[in-house]
Amino acid sequence: xxxxxxxxxxxxxxxxxxxxxxxxxxxxxxxxxxxxxxxxxxxxxxxxxxxxxxxxxxxx
Amino acid sequence: xxxxxxxxxxxxxxxxxxxxxxxxxxxxxxxxxxxxxxxxxxxxxxxxxxxxxxxxxxxxxxxxxxxxxxxxxxxxxxxxxxxxxxxxxxxxxxxxxxxxxxxxxxxxxxxxxxxxxxxxxxxxxxxxxxxxxxxxxxxxxxxxxxxxxxxxxxxxxxxxxxxxxxxxxxxxxxxxxxxxxxxxxxxxxxxxx
Numbered sequence: 341x342x343x344x345x346x347x348x349x350x351x352x353x354x355x356x357x358x359x360x361x362x363x364x365x366x367x368x369x370x371x372x373x374x375x376x377x378x379x380x381x382x383x384x385x386x387x388x389x390x391x392x393x394x395x396x397x398x399x400x
Numbered sequence: 401x402x403x404x405x406x407x408x409x410x411x412x413x414x415x416x417x418x419x420x421x422x423x424x425x426x427x428x429x430x431x432x433x434x435x436x437x438x439x440x441x442x443x444x445x446x447x448x449x450x451x452x453x454x455x456x457x458x459x460x461x462x463x464x465x466x467x468x469x470x471x472x473x474x475x476x477x478x479x480x481x482x483x484x485x486x487x488x489x490x491x492x493x494x495x496x497x498x499x500x501x502x503x504x505x506x507x508x509x510x511x512x513x514x515x516x517x518x519x520x521x522x523x524x525x526x527x528x529x530x531x532x533x534x535x536x537x538x539x540x541x542x543x544x545x546x547x548x549x550x551x552x553x554x555x556x557x558x559x560x561x562x563x564x565x566x567x568x569x570x571x572x573x574x575x576x577x578x579x580x581x582x583x584x585x586x587x588x589x590x591x592x593x
Contacts, residue, residue, distance in 0.1 A: 382535075390473075391584075
């Protein structure tokens with residue numbers, strides 16, 4: 341199931357443009373990290389350009 | 401899309417040093433003035449020295465909402481980075497590290513500034529892996545401001561723009577910014593949902 345998000349500014353369905361790793365910031369995140377980090381899904385709004393992100397479970 | 405046509409590219413210039421007497425400020429203002437002449441481009445100077453980012457926090461824990469909002473809105477960034485003992489200023493790295501998702505698939509160009517003959521070439525090379533990790537997309541033109549102490553007059557105006565290639569640098573940055581905006585907003589990773 342691909343992650344989905346609506347733009348908090350204009351309500352438009354956002355585009356899932358990338359998955360990115362970020363460094364763990366807590367012990368809990370570090371213990372569950374794969375590929376060396378926490379996976380986040382990055383979205384862009386095709387109407388207003390806003391960027392948002394959501395943490396994602398790793399699915400390889 | 402109609403919204404793409406009415407929304408100008410936003411390309412802020414980040415001045416990455418707080419040192420007194422910084423020549424990089426003159427370089428930043430020179431690039432800013434060139435950007436302001438470009439149709440369809442909005443810009444502003446962001447002075448890293450004035451951002452209210454704490455030095456005892458790091459990464460997104462130190463995020464400044466106003467700076468983050470500008471990075472979120474940006475389509476591309478110009479970084480003006482002086483070379484200090486072949487490296488980048490700690491302040492610039494500290495400021496850049498306060499955001500992450502906001503940078504992904506956005507263009508970045510670097511203006512290197514040095515007192516010597518290499519025009520910040522080494523600070524630019526040192527920044528490239530950092531920018532890649534942040535998700536930014538680097539362009540293949542740089543601006544190398546060498547001999548910075550003699551490049552500007554007492555008012556900060558450029559007295560010698562030999563080899564600076566600011567026009568080519570901005571042509572490429574704007575092309576990359578336009579292309580990546582389309583990609584961010586219309587091309588889905590892993591294929592359509």
